[in-house]
Amino acid sequence: MWDEYLFPASVEEALEMLEAHGGEARIIAGGTDLVLQSQRGQCLAKVMVDITRIAGLDHIEERDGLIYIGARVTHGQVAASPLICSRAGVLAEACGSVGGAQIRNVGTLVGNVVNALPAADGAIALFALDAEAEVAERTGRRWTPISTLYAGVGLCTVDPCAAMITQLRFRALGKGEAGAFERLAKRRALVLPILNAAAVVGLQGDKVAKARIAIGPVAPTPFIAAEAAEALVGRIPHEASVTEAAKLAAQAAQPRDSLLRGSAEYRKAMVEVLVRRALWRAVEAASLQEGEDGNS
Amino acid sequence: MSKKVVGESVPKIDAATKVRGQRKFPQDFNMKGQLYAKVVWSEYPHARVLKIDVSPAEALPGVVAILTSEDVPVNEYGIDIVDQPVLVGEGEKVRWLGDRIAIVIAESERIAQEARQLVRVEYEPLPGVSDPREAMKPDAPLIHEERGDSNILKYIKIRKGDIEKGFAEADVVIESYYLTPHVEHAYMQPEAGVGYIDKEGRVTVIAAAQWSHDDLHQISQMLDLPIDQLREIVPAIGGAFGGREDMYIQHLLALCAYCVRQPVKMVFDREESVMRTGKRHPYYIRYRTGATRDGKLTAVEIELISDAGAYASTSIPVLSNTASFAAGPYVVPNAKVDAYTVYTNNAVAMAMRGFGSTQPAFAYEMQMNKLAEALGVDPVELRMKNLLEDGSIALTGNPMPTGVGIKETLRQSALAAGWKEENGGWIKPDLGPPSAPYRRRGIGVACGYKNVGYSFGFDDKSKVIVELALDESGEIARALVKLGASDQGMGAHTALAQIAAEALGVDYEKVRVALVDTSMVPNAGSCSASRHVYMSGNAVIRACQEVLRKREAALRDEIGEKRVVGEYEYRGRSVRPTTPYDPETGMCDPHISYGYATQIALLEVDVETGETEVLKVWAAQDVGKAINPEMVKGQAGGGVHMGLGYALTEEFIQKEGLVKTRRFSEYHIPTVADMSREFIPLIVEVPDPTGPFGAKGVGEMTTLPTAPAIISAIHDAVGVWIDNLPATAEKVWRAMQGRA
Amino acid sequence: MVTLKMILNGQEVSVDVEPGDLLADVFRDKLGLIGTKISSGEGECGACTVLVDGKAVDSCIYPAIKVQGREVITIEGLGQDNRLDAIQQAFVDKTAPQCGYCVPGMVISAKALLDENPHPTRKEIEKRISGNLCRCTGYYQIIEAIELAAERLAGKGGLE
Secondary structure (H helix, E strand, C coil), X not given: CCCEEECCCCHHHHHHHHHHCCCCEEEECCCCCHHHHHHCCCCCXXXXXXXXXXXXXXXXXXXXXXXXXECCCEHHHHHHCHHHHHHCHHHHHHHHCCCCHHHHHHCEHHHHHHCCCCCCHHHHHHHHCCCEEEXXXXXXXXXXXXXXXXEXXXXXXXXXXXXXXXXXXXXXXXXXXXXXXXEEECCCCCCCEEEEEEEEEEEECCEEXXXXXXXXXXXXXXXXXXXXXXXXXXXXXXXXHHHHHHHHHHHHCCCCCECCCECHHHHHHHHHHHHHHHHHHXXXXXXXXXXXXXXX | CCCCCCCCCCCCCCHHHHHHCCCCCHHHCCCCCCEEEEEEECCCCCEEEEEEECHXXXXXXXXXXXXXXXXXXXXXXXXXXXXXCCCCCCCCEECCCCCEEEEEEECCHHHHHHHHHHCEEEEEECCCCCCHHHHCCCXXXXXXXXXXXXXEEEXXXXXXXXXXXXXXXXXXXXXXXXXXXXXXXXXXXXXXXXXXXXXXXXXXXXXCCCCHHXXXXXXXXXXXXXXXXXXXXXXXXXXXXXXXXXXXXXXXXXXXXXXXXXXXXXXXXXXXXHHHCCEECCEXXXXXXXXXXXCCEEEEEEEEEEEEECCCCCHHHHHHHHHHHCCCCECCCEEEEEEEEEECCCCCEECCCCCCCHXXXXXXHHHHHHHHHHHCCCHHHHHHHHECCCXXXXXXXXXXXXXXXXXXXXXXXXXXXXCEEECCEEECCCXXXXXXXXXXXXXXXEEEEEEECCCCCCCCEEEXXXXXXXXXXXXXXXXXXXXXXXCCCCCHHHHHHHHHHHXXXXXXXXXXECCEECCCCCCCCCCCCCCHHHHHHHHHHXXXXXXXXXXXXXXXXXXXXXXXXXXXXXXXXXXXXXXCCCCCCCCCCCCCEEEEEEEEEEEEEECCCCCEXXXXXXXEEECCCCCCHHHHHHHHHHHHHHHHHHHHHCCCCEECCEECCCCCCCCCCCCHHHCCCEEEEEEECCCCCCCHHHCCCCCCHHHCCHHHHHHHHHHHHHCCCCCECCCCHHXXXXXXXXXX | CEEEEEEECCEEEEEEECCCCEHHHHHHHHCCCCCCCCCCCCCCCCCCEEEECCEEEXXXXXXXXXXXXXXXXXXXXXXXXXXXXXXXXXXXXXXCCCCCCCHHHHHHHHHHHHHHCCCCCHHHHHXXXXXXXXXXCCCHHHHHHHXXXXXXXXXXXXXX
């Protein structure tokens, strides 16, 4: 385990602490992954810089059509947020499926992203929402698409010993837009997924104007089924077109045989099922949205 | 004057301390000056130990001692067959990952953890065997070459009637091959305890144990010390389910205390508990069942092979149990049973809830449901035609003793689940529409039965002491029941206190049950075989009668005695002697008493993913007499939990003796979300006149029918039979695709 | 060594901890509070559940130092010497505790729920204890106990 545990009062102070310890210090939020990694010798940092007491990192708010989520926000807070439930329901679903209540109370969404595992439920939804992350370094802050954070299994391009992510943002779902999250696992709670899928669709009239499908774990990083989503755009989302898109997603996904998760064959077949169900629910919810508002 | 306590759901005797978190479990004990111990485990499933170098570990500051095989006075033990080393020394073999090389004792847990990583062991890996069917072959590597030239530990055969005639009479024959896997007990409290030398100079162990007196016996042999120089104290136990019947930590704590003469505390982490301790026996079962067109069983031919793992543990008694229950709770006139238990380099297989009756229950109930389908007969109706009754001749040729309530459990659960009975015929209920277009509903029935008490001629007994404290007028102020019976959580102590209260005619609140401390309480036998209510309950009643007689005498003689003591040792063979298997025919009178259960599961299967959601479970258990009805329901709930895990979520993965599912994050017991949405427990009371108030046993019976009921319901829903557990979503999906 | 100051079960408590200490170990090894149990050791079973500022957390993977200045409730903080807390009493009355090892964590999870939501549906109860494993009961009597506690706390059950 580590030798020092620090509570910076600001992002700047956190970055200073990281720099001062020259690679021996790293950022910690809830610690639900890091504590275990440290115990198992997979995380060698000797100094922990805890960001959970920094003011200004605990927001879930909407500004100019964008939803911002701070680095301190837990999965539980995301799942319970009325704003997220109404304007980004797919993310609430995803965060609500992580671990058990205790894990959701402590583990942060940003922490989940930084942990960079391909099956992370929250991250899959963020990919479907085309989210961006704000990276804070000594040189300043910048926004970057979430996909740029993933270098491989467990590898984040942001070095937690030198920088931190301060918040996430994505466009709130509006009229005619909705998302859905599907998950397959070995039991119904407190378990990592065999497979998860998030779909976000936007309808214009009776046709799909935009679609985004994210799937995990079928690759070293969260997987965007671009071809499948593209195949839906401009079409009426009936059973046939949705199924076709789901099939394309399954074709593109390349899961491997896993002793604990199941065979590649099964998981590939399940990609079609989960994507189809996620798309279908998203389409239904998006149609309702349109109907309620009266005009498209 | 006599108050009714038996049959009431009184508050459990230890419930208040448990909800406060005050009740101490073995890891909650700390002694002044205690040291901390950690085990150095084998790194190979089968290897010769060439060299052990403890010096790098010894050099670490804070390390007090490192024990190796040389420190063990008699380096062998075993609950039945003495085939297990305490610590494996240079030149000797490790046979599974649970073998121990050394024990590091240090001033802190952290130092002990660090030090054990520094012990250097050189191994010569040996070819191993991880499938008992391979291990049975003549050219298989021998696990215990010192015991002979075969890995077959035991073979039992039963030959009843005329098997060829039986199959000739059959109109329908069902043949299947079943696989039941290893199961992890997954008790919530990991192995832990403290070993120390008490004020009387006794080597003393505080640990969770199912049979403390027998532990002392084994420790006495290991340390070459007389039993009166040993002591075991059993505080609260955080679940056992058979997993604490063998010693996994008691002897290690005793050895540490013996060697360093200071208190030593040891706690296993979950990974050690899962990887390095015993599991339920896997069974490979080939089953042929013959029946007539109108649903009468004519013959069964069964081959059962169990994977004993690296050491015998209780594989032989488990196999004996298995064979006796192989045909199920049915009248079967002709039977051929061949049962084997075989050494491998897999995890040691040991007692687990059911003790060898769980695995055949899966097989025989699946057979019955397949038979029902083949015959076009309702599964309840088919069973009613064949189930045992009082006096029916069982598989082993003995008449069943009074109290065979299995039909009643089936009747009550079927009616509760919506079956209609009409003129001896049974009609399955309408299941209603599924909750989604991609789901199908199914319902499945299964029965199970199991022995109460030890079997095959074993002299099962329980000794109890009852002490009364009398007030000035000679009335009973308090009663103390003393016996070496562990309460693993099911409420044995509560039930016995209730029995004592009623037998003494006092308020339940006046009765206490003593802490299990071998230096203070007599041997009541093991907490297993669902036996304590029956065996110890009978002993308690008679000890109470004895102490009441003594009290009367004391009052009559006006001695002014304030404390009166009575004792009684109840022996099963005094009411029902049991006999061992005839070596050629397998005929015997195997068991003292029995418990019976039926469960019905209603579920939905997602036809696209293969996932199963259990909606309702009806669980009827015939307990003879429910001493505490809510406790019986608790056993039903827990049994269903274990059975549901067996059927759907629990997969213990071991490849070539290497365990892959090492923690709770990898070995999945059901969460609350996995349990049935509704649970309807039904208490059935068909008394055994030899039981205390007619009571039999319940703890294990409630886990027998769950898996076959669920798997059969899956078939009812989507038309596939899953013959090997668990029925994971992928397995069901494959079967539905025809790609099994 | 760092001095950790927290409000533990309503009292100000000071204890010296290492930066790497985990909260469950601090309770059990430094404060003599053995009610919080360790089972999975990896945040996978909830036996170690305690409340930090009213939120249920797995204390076996929670760095102790995180509770600096915070309010913490462990099982020892419920009930009084002569009386059980409503949730504890309901567990006893519904015969919920079997081996008892999961019980402190279950009771604490139930407390977090009822403090936040006094009228939970069965589904909400299940969701809240889905991070608490039990091997003895099948959870049925535990759910009944929490439902009974909710009823009683709301004044409908006749007690409290």
